[in-house]
Amino acid sequence: MATIELKQVEKRFGEAYAVKPLDLTIPDGEFIVLLGPSGCGKTTTLRMISGLETVTAGQILLNDKNVTWLHPSARDIAFVFQFYALYPHLSVRNNIAFPLQAQGEKKDVIDERIKQVVELLRIEHLLGSRPGSLSGGDKQRVALARALVRRPQAFLMDEPLGALDADLRETMRAEIRQLQLRLNATTVYVTHDQIEAMAMGDRIVVMSAAVVQQAGTPTEVYYNPANLFVAKFIGSPGMNLVQGAFADGAVRLPGDNQYLMPDGWKNSIARNENLIVGFRPESAHVNAEGALRGNVYASDMHGSYNMLHVNMQGDHVVHLRAERGTHYPIGANIRFDIDPEMVRFFNPQNEMALRKN
């Protein structure tokens, strides 16, 4: 397996940036997820690593070897496409055999390798059929088999589960993760689904508007978003973000609410400074003694919990996670608290997170 290194890699179409200069080092065996909304440059980045797209500037290193200008076939990297890209005129067996036959492997070697990989993916029964007759999940398994059978340096996956329905997606998620851990395969995985990214990645690279917003472990990205975009994009719903102003050790929030600034932050925030208070729905607790007030705008039943939409004032609606047993009628006034460990602050001008000191 391999390390992948991107040095100031960029992609421009005319004047427009698809990917602004980007640095990224992916150590051996890591499962890294490129996450972002569509058009953010994540797929372009992946395609540049594979060689299917040329770079405008910068360098791509594979195992410390400069592969920036090598043809995809010279990079020894496997790519799993969103829509499988199986060869429709070939049987499943020949699809999987294709990369080996292209390298002129001997027939008994091919048979042996196919046998191993179909056992691993449990698709022996599909070998005789054609891709057209397979379900989406099976197609993706075959595409994975075709990628695995080569034993490449690294795996690149472009939304491989995007075309599957929700149920299957969850199963396949676990399957891919399992495989990756078992093979200790360096994997770059592109998705727009933050749940998928959180569930699978060792590390998540959040991209937006051709720029990396944050790179970190799922925990870091979730609890310590680097900026407002990441705070909103990660989680469903995203982090609650409320406009406020800091004065006299407290933050004034909409609806005459005062939130006492927890310890450790006061030094990093200037007096009378406008800021944005952020907290996750599960970091807020409904509490009769709570410092913050609002009225219930809507309440969604989510099975194991209720999601309360609480209107603080005007359009300032925040989401709170509440016990599933309790009932909050719409319009009811409630009070709640925010876990002081879990509250985050952002600078409204540059949208960056403020750091504790």
Place this chain on the structure above:
Amino acid sequence: MATVTAESSTSKPFVRVPTRRNQLSDRAVMNLFIWPTLILLIIFNFFPLFYSLYLSFTSYRATSPTAPVWVGIQNYTNILTDPDLWQAFTTSGRYVLFSVALQTVVGFGLALLVRGKFRGSGVVTTLILIPMMLSPVVVGLFWKLIYNPSFGFFNYAIPFINPAALDMIGSRFADIPVQYLALASVILVDVWMWSPFVMLLVLSGLNAIPDYLYEAAAIDRASSWFQFWRITVPQVMPLLLIAVLFRTIEALKSFDLVMGMTGGGPGNQTELIAVYLFRVAFQGQFRSGYASALAYIILIIVIAISNLYIRYLNQAKGEA
């Protein structure tokens, strides 16, 4: 009740009530289209088809006043034992084999050439298609001029490409016939004329191949050669087979081009089966019964070959 009336009154303006005066019923329109076609088909297709089937079992001359005389399968036995006719079949077989094979190769090559988008590729493609749009008789006539031994451009140009070829052309004046030279000349013209047709079909097949297959193949480390044989050819195969099927049927029936160029000569060197049939049926002999039987034999051969292709075609389609 109230809602019902409200509904019907609101929907009324949108419904056109057909009236006898300004609108024909669907059935009337249908009949108007079907019957003229059907009548024409019966007069010009079905009647001759069945009448000639009957004639093929009779002794009959279209120019003689005597009625057809039933002779059973006599015509068929005569045909299948006639060495002249086997000669014509052999010539046709050579003609079909070489001209279709060459058209396939040249057409495929042309398609690969104009497949990539370059400046003026649309114009080039259209220009390549011109030969196919011309009338075969016209093509035959002007190629005759091109081939003309004394002032034709072809004989003028050939020595520039291959100096030894002078002898080949000279040998005609020396009355030493080069075997198959006449047939080859006709095949060359047919290839010139119909390769664009193969190109057209192959081109549409090539354009239908999704790019991601080539991307996947590049990732799978397939060489261009490997990609061509394992992706391009199988993907184009159904359309290529259709082109080959059409060309084979056409070449088997080929008549006008040969008539325009050689009239079957010199001797019987370019006498294809259709030319032979024409001679038997209309030139001097007017052996209508015999010619009908021959026409039926050709029909059966064409149907048999077509079925063979269609079987392969379905197989290729199943794979694609």
